[in-house]
Amino acid sequence: MPNGPNNVNLTVDSSYGYQYSGGTEGNGDVHSIAGQGQAPVLITLHAPTGFNIVSVDFRDLIGHIADTLSYRVTGNGGSARIDNPCTAKGEAKYTVNVVDSSNGRTVACDPKIVNT
Numbered sequence: 450m451p452n453g454p455n456n457v458n459l460t461v462d463s464s465y466g467y468q469y470s471g472g473t474e475g476n477g478d479v480h481s482i483a484g485q486g487q488a489p490v491l492i493t494l495h496a497p498t499g500f501n502i503v504s505v506d507f508r509d510l511i512g513h514i515a516d517t518l519s520y521r522v523t524g525n526g527g528s529a530r531i532d533n534p535c536t537a538k539g540e541a542k543y544t545v546n547v548v549d550s551s552n553g554r555t556v557a558c559d560p561k562i563v564n565t
Contacts, residue, residue, distance in 0.1 A: 454488075455472050461556055488533045489531060493528050503546050505546070513537035533564070
């Protein structure tokens with residue numbers, strides 16, 4: 450079966466706690482099969498007013514996935530898209546960086562992507 454878009458919800462509260470839902474594992478993690486088509490990760494932020502996604506970092510990279518992942522922040526910081534062409538096997542943790550504009554504090558929220 451071909452890969453497809455993976456919808457992920459990121460909820461951040463005013464105490465800077467965060468929780469993921471969605472993805473293939475229900476917790477923000479996304480598992481896809483290399484060679485079965487693109488597997489973008491579509492992240493939607495649910496947070497108090499003034500909280501925005503500012504970037505996505507990739508770390509703890511295993512395999513050849515590092516050269517294939519990219520991201521862009523969309524929706525004025527209310528969402529982000531990770532492009533995963535899913536052409537290489539590997540694993541990466543991704544961190545969605547959310548900033549509270551009232552004080553500049555950054556919350557780093559991180560699940561992972563696995564291509565098998």
